Amino acid sequence: MGKDAQLKKNIGFWAALSTVIGTAIGGGVFFKTPVVTQVTGSANMTLLAWLIGGLVTICAGLTTAELSAAIPETGGMVEYIHHTYGKTPSFMLGWAEMVIYFPANIAALSIIFSTQFSSLFNINQKYSIPIALLVAFSITFINLLGSKAAGHFQTFATIFKLIPIAIIIIFGLFAKQGAPVPLFPIQAGHNINFFSGLGQGLLATMFAYDGWIQVGNIAGELKKPKEDLPKAIIIGLLGITVIYLLINFVFLKTLPIGQIMGNDSTAAEAAKVIFGDFGGRLVTIGILVSVYGAINGYAMTGLRVPYAMALDKTIPFSKQLSHLSKQGIPVAATLVQLAIAIVMIFVGGFNTLTDLLVFVIWIFYTMTFAATIILRKREPDMKRPYKTLFYPVTPIIAIIGGIFIVVSTLFTQTGLALIGLGITLIGLPVYWIAKKRNG
Template identity: 30%
Template sequence: MANQSRQLGLAAAVAVVTGESIALGIFLTPAAMAKSLGSPMLLGLIWLGMAFMAMCGALCYSELAIRFPESGGEYVYLREGYGEQLAFLYGWMSSIVMYPGVAAALAVGAAPYLAQVLPLSPQAVSIAPFVILGLFCGINLLGTRLSGAIMSFANMLKLAVLFSLVGWAVVSGHAHIYNLLPLTPRRPGSDAIVPAIAGGIISAFFSFGGWWEASKIAGEVRNPRRNLPLAFLGGVAIVTAVYLLISAAFLSVLPIEQLTSNTAFVAQFGGVLFGSAGARVLSICVLLCVCGGIAALTMAAPRVCYAMAQSGAFFPAFGKLHPRLGTPINAILLQTALSLGVLLLGAFDRVLAYIIFSAVVFLALTATTLFRTKEPVRGWWFPMAPILFIACCAVIALLILMHDPLPALAGVGIVLCGIPLRRFLMPRPAVVPLTSERG
């Protein structure tokens, strides 16, 4: 593995954890879940259940990041645990297929809110996603230290705005505790209980999704033994607090009975808190959340492609660092080009629908590598944390299969396409062993 200078501190690592977990969904998912579940208590329990799953996963990823403090995340862990072929399938799925789709989806989601803030023509709105992706690509090309500082600032500002939003709802007198009551009984018009809970669990998983991305920049984080566990566990705790507080603020300002749709909710909530300026104020909040998410994604995702190339599993050009800036410049350009390609095809929604099932399976497989390490794991949480995390992943994968099996199975087919691709790229695999730092 080529040497990377460790230029990122704890703030940047936490920003990656919170950046992707708190993005566009923060303003849409809680409202949709509340309307479907019809009970503030049920909504809170699902958030807490997802936080428990994420904490179990964070303990697993913290241990793996300490043992293998190199950039690449799951690709590195799966390679050490199961060998190059399974790791390559993950790298192909995530770096070449999934992350370009996620980046495109975030950029497209930001465009309508940008039009609420700036006087943009319809043509300008249509090209805004391309500009957004190009901007963050440029920032990441300028250097790890600079891009990390910008990402940290964007995500700290985002958290400050979200907590201030909750505070303003209380101080302004628009939040009323009786809007949350009764906590337990379900409101009229709620969905059937079993589909509502199943849909709520899947939505909550999507909302929390991304906390694991800090593992991908582990090779560039200073003092990884200290900072990476703090980033994972502290980041998940912050994400949990944000979703619980924002959900409580939403429902204390707008009772469940008044919720119409998740898209109209942003305008409803902003109108109550800020009057005629509400739509614009909330649009700025949404843009901050989305930009923080894109900043974290565009920093973390190229490190998978970089790690693949470093191990000899991908074209060598993508495993090179810029001699002066220290960034994997070719990997960043490839990720951006793929994201722009997904935008041009308008296929980001299909990409995400197809790949999410496989992504959950790879999360569970990553946790199982703790049972395959040469040196046994010694921690108060082992083996219960990985067992519980794997079980939760299995439940979510089953729910996704039950909800819509065809896209999930199509996604498995897309992942398996990586087998002939690997044979094309590596007719005679030669993997460079990774020097691990044992915990």
């Protein structure tokens, strides 16, 4: 009750809606279409993967919102897992976020920024890793200046990132040139299994939709959570789904599907076709600003995870990791995040890293969806300012979607999944050792 009492209920519907859209839309929408088209092999199955991804995300957001309103504490999902399953699983989530989720996001987006930057300015691809490292270092430097500087930049990037998306959709839909995009019958490409292709396509879209979990963190500060939270989630995530479907339709309409498959420069090439060389370059610069802002968002949020864990004394070197600079920034925690991201830049590509982080985080997302049902039965008298719409259908759809993503990754990318599980499970002995040392 203490934390809940301190929260001021001053957030209205429009602020909640902008939070939904701002946290979810990042760099993934521009760079996941090449993967989805490659694994599905067809235009209509590509759009189906994006549609299912959006519907699963809407159910996930509505399900998690109940927990967010009932447990409106700083830490979000870590607190929901702790309340439902106990300290060890909540530590495992924090550990996974610290060593995989946030650093992998920073590394993956730094890599894709680098490849797009190199392509735009005709720089030799051998410089892609140095440029990616420069991006990661510069973002870290911005965050070391203090949360105010990082926050100002994030506000600018959030507004700016919607511009290239809007321009591509509006002009792309009305452009005359392009290939036909047949919507029916929905079928996989040549020599591609329907369910395997759909599973891998759905996994790829989940990176673009990721970020929705942050929505619920403002539940305790909403003026009218019962009315505004479900409206903001449904309208926001439905809007994002429509935006993603439209921009993918434009890509498929503008370029032959064979030119999109596996081509990380799809967005830039589509922009060139629609606007010409100069206009295409301007749109690509807008995309780069959007990606840079997304990296900053993950860096800002991510550095607080090891700091919070250090305050709880659940990780080694807790004293150093919890120390704050004059600017109020946990410097050691920030540098740990950077160090892990640097290692990932050297060892993984964009798609490998994004698939890894989606697989690991969706294990905990699925546990969170299940927590809604568990707590309804275990704590029926818990104060719930907002209850999940269409319960229990909505959480069941979210759980099935989560299980599908996790299991399909285990079958289609077994090695990657085992690496993710292995790194996550390393957290157990770390937790036990730290717990023993700190009593």
